[in-house]
Amino acid sequence: MSTVSDSFSLEHPDNKGFSESNKLRRLLPQSIEFSQVQRAFIKEWRHRDKKKPTTKTIFKILAPAEHLESFNMYRGEVALQRSFNFFSSNKANEKLLFHGTNRMCTLGEDRGKAFLCDLLFCSLCSIIQNSFDIGKCGTKHSFRRFGTGIYTTTCSSKADGYSTNGDETCQFKAILVNRVVVGNPHKLQINATPLTKPPKGRHSVVGRPGKSLAYEETVVYTNDAIRPAYLVIYGDIISQTRTRVLKKKSLRPQSEIDSSCSQTNALMEKPAKKNNKLSKKPSHWSSFMEDPYSPRTN
Numbered sequence: 001m002s003t004v005s006d007s008f009s010l011e012h013p014d015n016k017g018f019s020e021s022n023k024l025r026r027l028l029p030q031s032i033e034f035s036q037v038q039r040a041f042i043k044e045w046r047h048r049d050k051k052k053p054t055t056k057t058i059f060k061i062l063a064p065a066e067h068l069e070s071f072n073m074y075r076g077e078v079a080l081q082r083s084f085n086f087f088s089s090n091k092a093n094e095k096l097l098f099h100g101t102n103r104m105c106t107l108g109e110d111r112g113k114a115f116l117c118d119l120l121f122c123s124l125c126s127i128i129q130n131s132f133d134i135g136k137c138g139t140k141h142s143f144r145r146f147g148t149g150i151y152t153t154t155c156s157s158k159a160d161g162y163s164t165n166g167d168e169t170c171q172f173k174a175i176l177v178n179r180v181v182v183g184n185p186h187k188l189q190i191n192a193t194p195l196t197k198p199p200k201g202r203h204s205v206v207g208r209p210g211k212s213l214a215y216e217e218t219v220v221y222t223n224d225a226i227r228p229a230y231l232v233i234y235g236d237i238i239s240q241t242r243t244r245v246l247k248k249k250s251l252r253p254q255s256e257i258d259s260s261c262s263q264t265n266a267l268m269e270k271p272a273k274k275n276n277k278l279s280k281k282p283s284h285w286s287s288f289m290e291d292p293y294s295p296r297t298n
């Protein structure tokens, strides 16, 4: 697919008026695209001890054509390797997966705040601006359950655990939804910390809930396998006191690269109680992922 036909490209006809310095396009709440992202975000909120949040705003993350080129090329290569999957419209097995990171600014807090900051430790703005960078993965966190890779998850409430605010005036939280080329995943239930690439013939590692992992996580080992796609601003208004506590206790100074890597806990995660209804894959989300480039109305 050419980058011009990629709906996330700044060159796409729908994205006129946006630029590298203005690359967040706010989705209208009544749009199909907004509904698809929002419903997935809420459906995949699986921690029953966390209240389901309100979605405030969703931005589509646009990128210059050259930033999407290597991603689209990689996806094409993976699709070719999976050509046995003849009837699938999503041969590369691309999925939309969540990633939580730290935000040092007030990006997305109100409708007018859609410009990225240049604060040194604002991983959120760095990822939106430059995408993920595996090169500096693990600079702050020594534990990497499935090795040196970029971690995402299908579980929004798990990614929420990694979403932190550094600015005391923030009232909400922010999470990234990403396009991830999963390809042929290697599924693991045990830790594999030395990994720097997936096993031969595989394109990613998917950690399955089991002995030490309560919620799925997906790891890719090349920058070309992932691009940020949406920014979701969510939650109930956070009190100033709570924000300050969060800053003291939860905000771990980290480079944007480190946050790209880490989306995994060293300790056993607390699983949600078994609930088949909640854990069932939402049909609307899977269909969205099956054809992520179908025309959508904003």
Ligand SMILES: [Zn+2]
Binding pocket: 103, 104, 105, 106, 107, 116, 117, 118, 119, 122, 124, 125, 126
């Ligand atoms: Zn920022």
